[in-house]
Amino acid sequence: MDHENAFKQWKRQCFSKVDFSKKGNIDDEIYPVVCLINDSSNYFTTSSCSGRIILIDGVLGLQKASGNAVFKFEPFVLHVQCKDIESAKLLHSVAVNSGFRNSGMSIGKRGKIIMAVRSTHCLEVPLSHKGEILVNENYIHFLVQTANQKMAENVTRIKRFxxxxxAVLQADGSSSMATCKDKTTKIVQNQHQRKTQDSVIEDSQIPANKFSDSEDYLETSLILFS
Known part of the structure; x- marks a missing residue:
């Protein structure tokens, strides 16, 4: 089987698989991006996450933490299988120019070319050690504000991407951009209508941000200090 037919088969197989992520579908925030890529004959997405703010420990609430609780902000990440090296280079260029400077590609033994779109503005801070809280409430508020700022920048980079x-897919004619036009337009319109505070979490809470990938993180909405 030649590479082009193999790529088409990989794409069909990927779309026929069940989504085993906790959310079970694509985040609305990045649906237009994913749809745009999957509508192209040169690409298809294999995993995605629009970005999230999480507290990892294993129990509900920081004061009940029995282990090593960690506060994390994780930005947008996207994995895309590309038809060929030139397509991967094109996607990489768009990603880097959009602010996702930690992007890169890998080539598997069977010739699969995977492009990872990612950035470096993450945040990971330990909050407790063996159940002992290491920070005070004011510092938690500062962390949440910092994470919110990073999330806002994350949204800006996604839009730029x-x-x-x-622009590049229209130029090379590899995408009809008609398959999901109506839903994409509706989602984008809804995003513009949302108030800014709707996307910003309260200083005393961590929300369950939506994601769609294979990582098995504990993600929950909880009060840090009761």
Whole structure:
């Protein structure tokens, strides 16, 4: 089987698989990006996450933490299988120019070319050690504000990536961009109508941000200090 037919088969197989992520579907925030890529004959997505703020420990609430609780902000990440090296290079260029400077590609033994779109503005801070809280409430508030700022920048980079991707795919004619036009338009309109505070978490809470990938993190909505 030649590479082009193999790529088409890989794409069909990927779309026929069950989504085993906790959310079970694509985040609305990045649906337009994912749809744009999957509508192209040169790409298809294998996993995605729009970004999330989480507390990892294994129990509900920081004061009940029995282990090593960690506060994390994880930015947008996207894995895309590319038809060929040139397609991967094009996607990499768009990603880097959009602010996702930690992006890169890998080539598997069977010739699969995977492009990872990712950035470095993560945040990971230990909050407790063996059940002992290491920080005070004021510091928690500061962390949440910092994470919110990073999330806002994350959203800006996603929008920049979408615009750049749309431009290059229109130029090379590899995407009809008609398959999911109606739903994409509706989602984008809804995003513009949301108030800024709707996307910002309260200083005393961590929400269950939506994601769609294979990582098995504990993700919960909880009060840090009761």
């Amino acid at each position: 979408y615009d750049g991707l749309q």
